[in-house]
Amino acid sequence: MGADQIRRWESGALAHAVNDPFGQGPLPWFRGSELYFDDTGHVVPWYVDPAVTPGRVPRARSSGPLTADDVHRQIKGFASTGAVAPGEAIDFHITVDPPQQFSVDVYRIGHYAGDGASKITTSPRLSGIVQPPPLTADRTVSCHHWWLSWRLQVPSYWSVGAYVAVLTTVDGYRSHIPFTVRDDQPADLLLLLPDITWQAYNLYPEDGRTGASLYHAWDEEGRLLGERDAAITVSFDRPYAGAGLPLHVGHAYDFIRWAERYGYDLAYADTRDLHAGRVDPTRYRGLVFPGHDEYWSAPMRRTVERARDHGTSLVFLSANTMYWQVELGPSPSGVEDRLLTCRKRRGPGRPSLWREVDRPEQQLLGIQYAGRVPDPAPLVVRNATHWLWDSTGAAENDELDGLVAGEADRYFPRTQLPEHRDRILLAHSPYLDSEGAKRHQETSLYRAPSGALVFASGTFAWSPALDRPGHVDERVQRATANLLDRICKRD
Structure with missing residues (x-):
């Protein structure tokens, strides 16, 4: 299929090309050079692949898992919380279209002799369903009404760290859900994963009509709108756009692989943990x-x-x-810190830039x-x-x-x-x-x-x-x- 036949929001790359030249970074299950198209119709690799000669178009993979997208929603999901302690449970809400069985492989990010991650566990074979369409209100997109698909009871012996749940359907489509395992044990360094900023950039669903972030939304003709017309409030109760990994996640994973390779004593938490006083x-x-x-x-x-x-x-x-200064609020069902609000320069009230409230x-x-x-x-x-x-x-x-x-x-x-x-x-x-x-x-x-x-x-x-x-x-x-x-x- 040529670039002129692909609408920009079907590429899976638009939300991942906002202003980060490094994107998500190589992950162990993304070693090939799949083809994606940016919003100008140019072919771009999913990540910077040093094996690809500069100036040459990378070749598409001929086999292996296929990346789910937000138009067809082959498999997409989100977690009930960003961070969980050993011994606690984390719930996954997943949609599968067409309905079929799927499995979840859970990886922990680390050096692991250069692999970059290690598979920790695999779910049983699960039955996938088509979840209801996302709900929207004033540009806010939420999937809080999706049914529970799988509950992971995190064993007490799991190491703290950054984890990724890799969702794979029987017919080979794949998506991802990042989450964090934290505890209150002492450590030299506390690593804060920026899940609040990740969500601010999340354009899910990147479908040309419904999705919205704090940066973009769509008009009725499928054109991408800027910040003035973007969402003021976004929800954590939805998947991440594209392959299901946040725009800036690669920066954190780069540090984690390096720091664990050299034996730094790390604890882990999300910025929402910092906000809520959990650490x-x-x-x-x-x-x-x-x-x-x-x-x-x-x-x-x-x-x-x-x-x-x-x-x-x-x-x-x-x-x-x-x-930007932001506020966090509860979901419609009352779960704390599931809505992120930033008015930016729109409407009444205090400005949202820290430097504009005299706290640069x-x-x-x-x-x-x-x-x-x-x-x-x-x-x-x-x-x-x-x-x-x-x-x-x-x-x-x-x-x-x-x-x-x-x-x-x-x-x-x-x-x-x-x-x-x-x-x-x-x-x-x-x-x-x-x-x-x-x-x-x-x-x-x-x-x-x-x-x-x-x-x-x-x-x-x-x-x-x-x-x-x-x-x-x-x-x-x-x-x-x-x-x-x-x-x-x-x-």
């Missing part, structure tokens, strides 16, 4: 925010600021962090969002004698190719800085914005009065440089290890 971040030496973490509630920010002031270090490995991100991060980076640019090293750059081989003004990409942060001189004992900028990198104007990115590190370190990479490309095939940079790996070792007080 006490002061119990950890450091909090790690591994990926694009753009949407923050007021309770999230208060909790993280208290942790910093208590002495817990903060590590922000992406850019555009804590940009820089007061926590040390830098803040500057804009998009249309073409990757080098990250230019500054203050190369600082301990962060020890043993990296990086010298002053060295250029780390492609390490400023996607979106970038910088220091704003007219914006108040957080209280600090000392502060340093570790990169100052020029790039051109979409209008051709000269901009710059910066990487920041400061020490709070409590002694906590607060690091902000200021670029989307930092986490992929840790363990993404085709993007690994050993200098970034060593610099990140220098930072985490100091936070964890390793010798």
